[in-house]
Structures are given as structure tokens and as C-alpha cells.
Amino acid sequence: MPLFAPPRKTRGMFRGVARELLEAIFENARNAHPNEFAALLRLGRTGLINQYVVLPGTISSNEAAVFMLHMKPADFSIIGTIHSHPSPYAVPSDADLDLFQRFGWVHIIVAYPYNMRTWKAYNGRGEEIRIEVVEKQKPGKERTSNPKF
Numbered sequence: 001m002p003l004f005a006p007p008r009k010t011r012g013m014f015r016g017v018a019r020e021l022l023e024a025i026f027e028n029a030r031n032a033h034p035n036e037f038a039a040l041l042r043l044g045r046t047g048l049i050n051q052y053v054v055l056p057g058t059i060s061s062n063e064a065a066v067f068m069l070h071m072k073p074a075d076f077s078i079i080g081t082i083h084s085h086p087s088p089y090a091v092p093s094d095a096d097l098d099l100f101q102r103f104g105w106v107h108i109i110v111a112y113p114y115n116m117r118t119w120k121a122y123n124g125r126g127e128e129i130r131i132e133v134v135e136k137q138k139p140g141k142e143r144t145s146n147p148k149f
């Protein structure tokens with residue numbers, strides 16, 4: 001069992017990742033290139049991963065992203081990690097697999113050139129998983145309890 005295993009509840013509400021967040025991550029990865037970009041993933045109340053958290057002390061190099069996990073907030077909405085690979089291969093390294101095992105259950109790797117075709121997701125055992133990319137709901141679809149007209 002990983003040390004930071006979240007309660008079953010959190011895992012049960014998981015629906016996927018927000019496209020907007022992926023786009024923001026691609027942008028960060030491009031900016032960090034040829035170094036790695038690394039952050040933690042946060043699950044929002046709607047069951048979508050919709051936020052990333054950069055840990056203080058996270059070291060980005062072209063070798064590996066080193067997470068300072070002792071700086072991780074005690075927060076069950078944080079369910080995994082994201083980092084970029086400056087190579088075209090979104091395949092976890094040994095260090096990545098080690099990290100995945102220690103913490104979280106959704107880990108995303110974004111490979112160069114950082115777009116929708118070059119990312120992959122893995123579980124804590126380092127097995128590739130398929131996660132849904134969810135578009136933001138159009139504002140018109142949301143109900144309001146206080147219509148203005």
C-alpha cells in the first residue's frame with residue numbers, strides 16, 4: 001500500500017482530466033524545455049483533475065524531476081503527479097516508477113513536443129491507463145438558481 005493512499009471516496013469520483021489543464025501543462029512543459037516540468041495533480045470537486053500544484057523545492061533538470069514529497073501538503077485531493085520528458089518518449093524511467101509506487105494513483109508523463117498525442121497516464125504500478133479528457137462545459141448549459149431575465 002502506498003503511504004499516501006487516498007480514501008476510496010476520492011478514487012470513486014474520478015472522471016478524467018480537464019482539457020484546459022492539459023493545455024496549461026503543455027505550455028509549462030514547452031517553457032521548461034529542455035528541462036523537465038513537474039507538479040502534483042489535484043482532483044476537483046467535479047471529479048476532474050483540474051489543477052496542478054508545484055511543490056516548493058521541486059528540482060527540474062534534463063535528467064529527472066525530483067519531487068520534494070516531504071513538502072507535499074496533507075491533502076487527499078492530490079492524487080498523483082505530472083512531469084514532462086524532453087524526449088519524444090512518454091515512458092516512465094526507473095526513478096519515475098519508484099515515485100509512482102510511493103505516492104498517488106494517476107501519473108501523467110508529457111513527452112516532447114508536448115501535445116495531445118504525446119502524453120500518457122500511468123497508475124501507481126506503472127501500468128498505462130486510459131483517462132478521459134473532458135472539455136469544459138459551455139456556460140450556457142449550467143443552471144442558475146437566480147436567472148437575470
Ligand SMILES: [Zn+2]
Nearest residue numbers: 085092093096
Ligand atoms: Zn520521467
